[in-house]
Amino acid sequence: MLGRGAAAAPDGTGPARRVLVAGGTNFDIIVQAARLPEEHEKLRGGTFSALPGGSAANTALGLARQGCAVRLASAVGDDALGRACLDGLRAGGVDTSRVRVDTTARTSMALVFSSGSGKRMMTFAGADREAAISAVNEEDVRAVDHVHVVGEPTRPLIRLVALARRHGRSVSVEWNGRDMSPLAGGPALNLMNADEARGLPGASPDDPAATAQRYAETLTGEVIVTLGPRGALWASPGRPPLHVPTRPVEPVDRTGGGDAFNAGVIAGWLSGGSREHCLRRGLDAALHVITRRGARP
Template identity: 80%
Template sequence: MLEPAQAPGHDRPAAPRSAVRAKRVLVVGGTNFDIIVRTERLPEEHEKLRGGACSALPGGSAANTALGLARQGCAVRLVSAVGDDTLGRVCLDDLRAGGVDTSLVRTDTTARTGMAIVFSSATGKRMMTFAGADRDAAVAAVTAEAVCDVDHVHVVGEPTPPLTRVVALARQHDRSVSVEWNGRDMSALARGSAALNLMNADEARRLPEASPHDTAATAQRYAESLAGEVIVTLGPDGALWASPGRRPVHVPVRPVEPVDRTGGGDAFNAGVLAGWLSGAPTEECLRRGLESALHVITKIGAHP
């Protein structure tokens, strides 16, 4: 059994299951190793450009969110995959040191650990990824017992049959679900199953039914069509929360000078989810997410 960590509770009648105790979360998605280079621009052809700083550390959206949730007081089990190599062992050691249960992380003896190379500046980032170990086998191995042993399931990644099956198990056993859209249209997976849908403003603008230049209208439209919550980060403008039948809630963020945006969205997700699972009001959940993100983006290579 997954033992719950200790975390402060909040009283709210609409909170998910068992709001009086700390929550147990199953996080499903990718783990990789990040190499982050701080630069003001990308190099030209044959140019050797000197970066301002460099960081190499474990990453991946699901792994980052799992660590963030553990640091927010949740008991977290990660479903993912790494290669049978040094980088994979570094990633697993980092997760375990951060309080994440890695018993459902598959070590693939036929592939290397995934990697991401990030070129980061104060105004944005560019990323190249290497998929590495295939996590579908780990996701396919998730049992109904593993889902029943948690309160909430958070998923990241393409809506493959194994991931769709895990979400279906969560619905079948009355567990709440959150979906990180991560640049994809996850409507097929989220509709009727996801309590929380998390994305950033750039991702929202690229959705098929997006309203040009009106992120709040886009979020509201998807909240209504999905019958779920849609939460969007707005960069320096904070974040908003859209619910079916209600006006979107907007929370601003204190101004900072970003150093590296890598992992900021994952940290935001962890803060929001931890707040929501504890029964905190919507505005407080957004504030927790924004403060968690600020902790990450004001450093280079910072963990959530």
């Protein structure tokens, strides 16, 4: 099994759960709508929410909610939306000392159309998070037990993962619709959803468990796949895949559900939980988000 961080908690009660999360921070506008408008149509939407988001920021908030000490390496613009993002992160218990305030760019944004059963999203690039990730140093990595990365397999993220492994820190990688193999080779938690798994090179289109197992063996790491209303599965090298169902609910807004799941899985795993425990903890965290409008992990 993939090794946990070995550092002791400051109070001596057990393993510490100090996590560095690296990736994007957005300001999200989420519109509740049964469908998208046709050309020239003025469609009246339902409720809407405007709040901080982004996969890395959401996961950082979720990990803080799960009891971890979290530092985020990311970037926002020097504007009102960036300040709102920072305020929300700090209020949620996230250390933002490694969030770069970019005076030359706006804060990244995402426009989300959510129908409860699904969502569609447009993103707008802003502040340069790669510069913030590049600024993470060895001392930052030594100060944590685990590093979680979100984004593309860029040089800054590849360097950060290499630093984590050099110092014996465990790693998790959000695949987010991309082939993150350049980051994920070796021990790691690799997190993705079934649609993302289906699009991977060599995937079995109708068998996410077979795809997950193939990648677990190839990467020599753990592969965790969310299956929507069917729960989630965990594939490990040399072991049969484990499937854990979730309880049926009526989703209100799926935005952030996957990030909450990731946070629950990572926190469960860092606390020494079994694969089943980690999946259930992640699924419960996701349900908390998707059954509440405008909720965050």
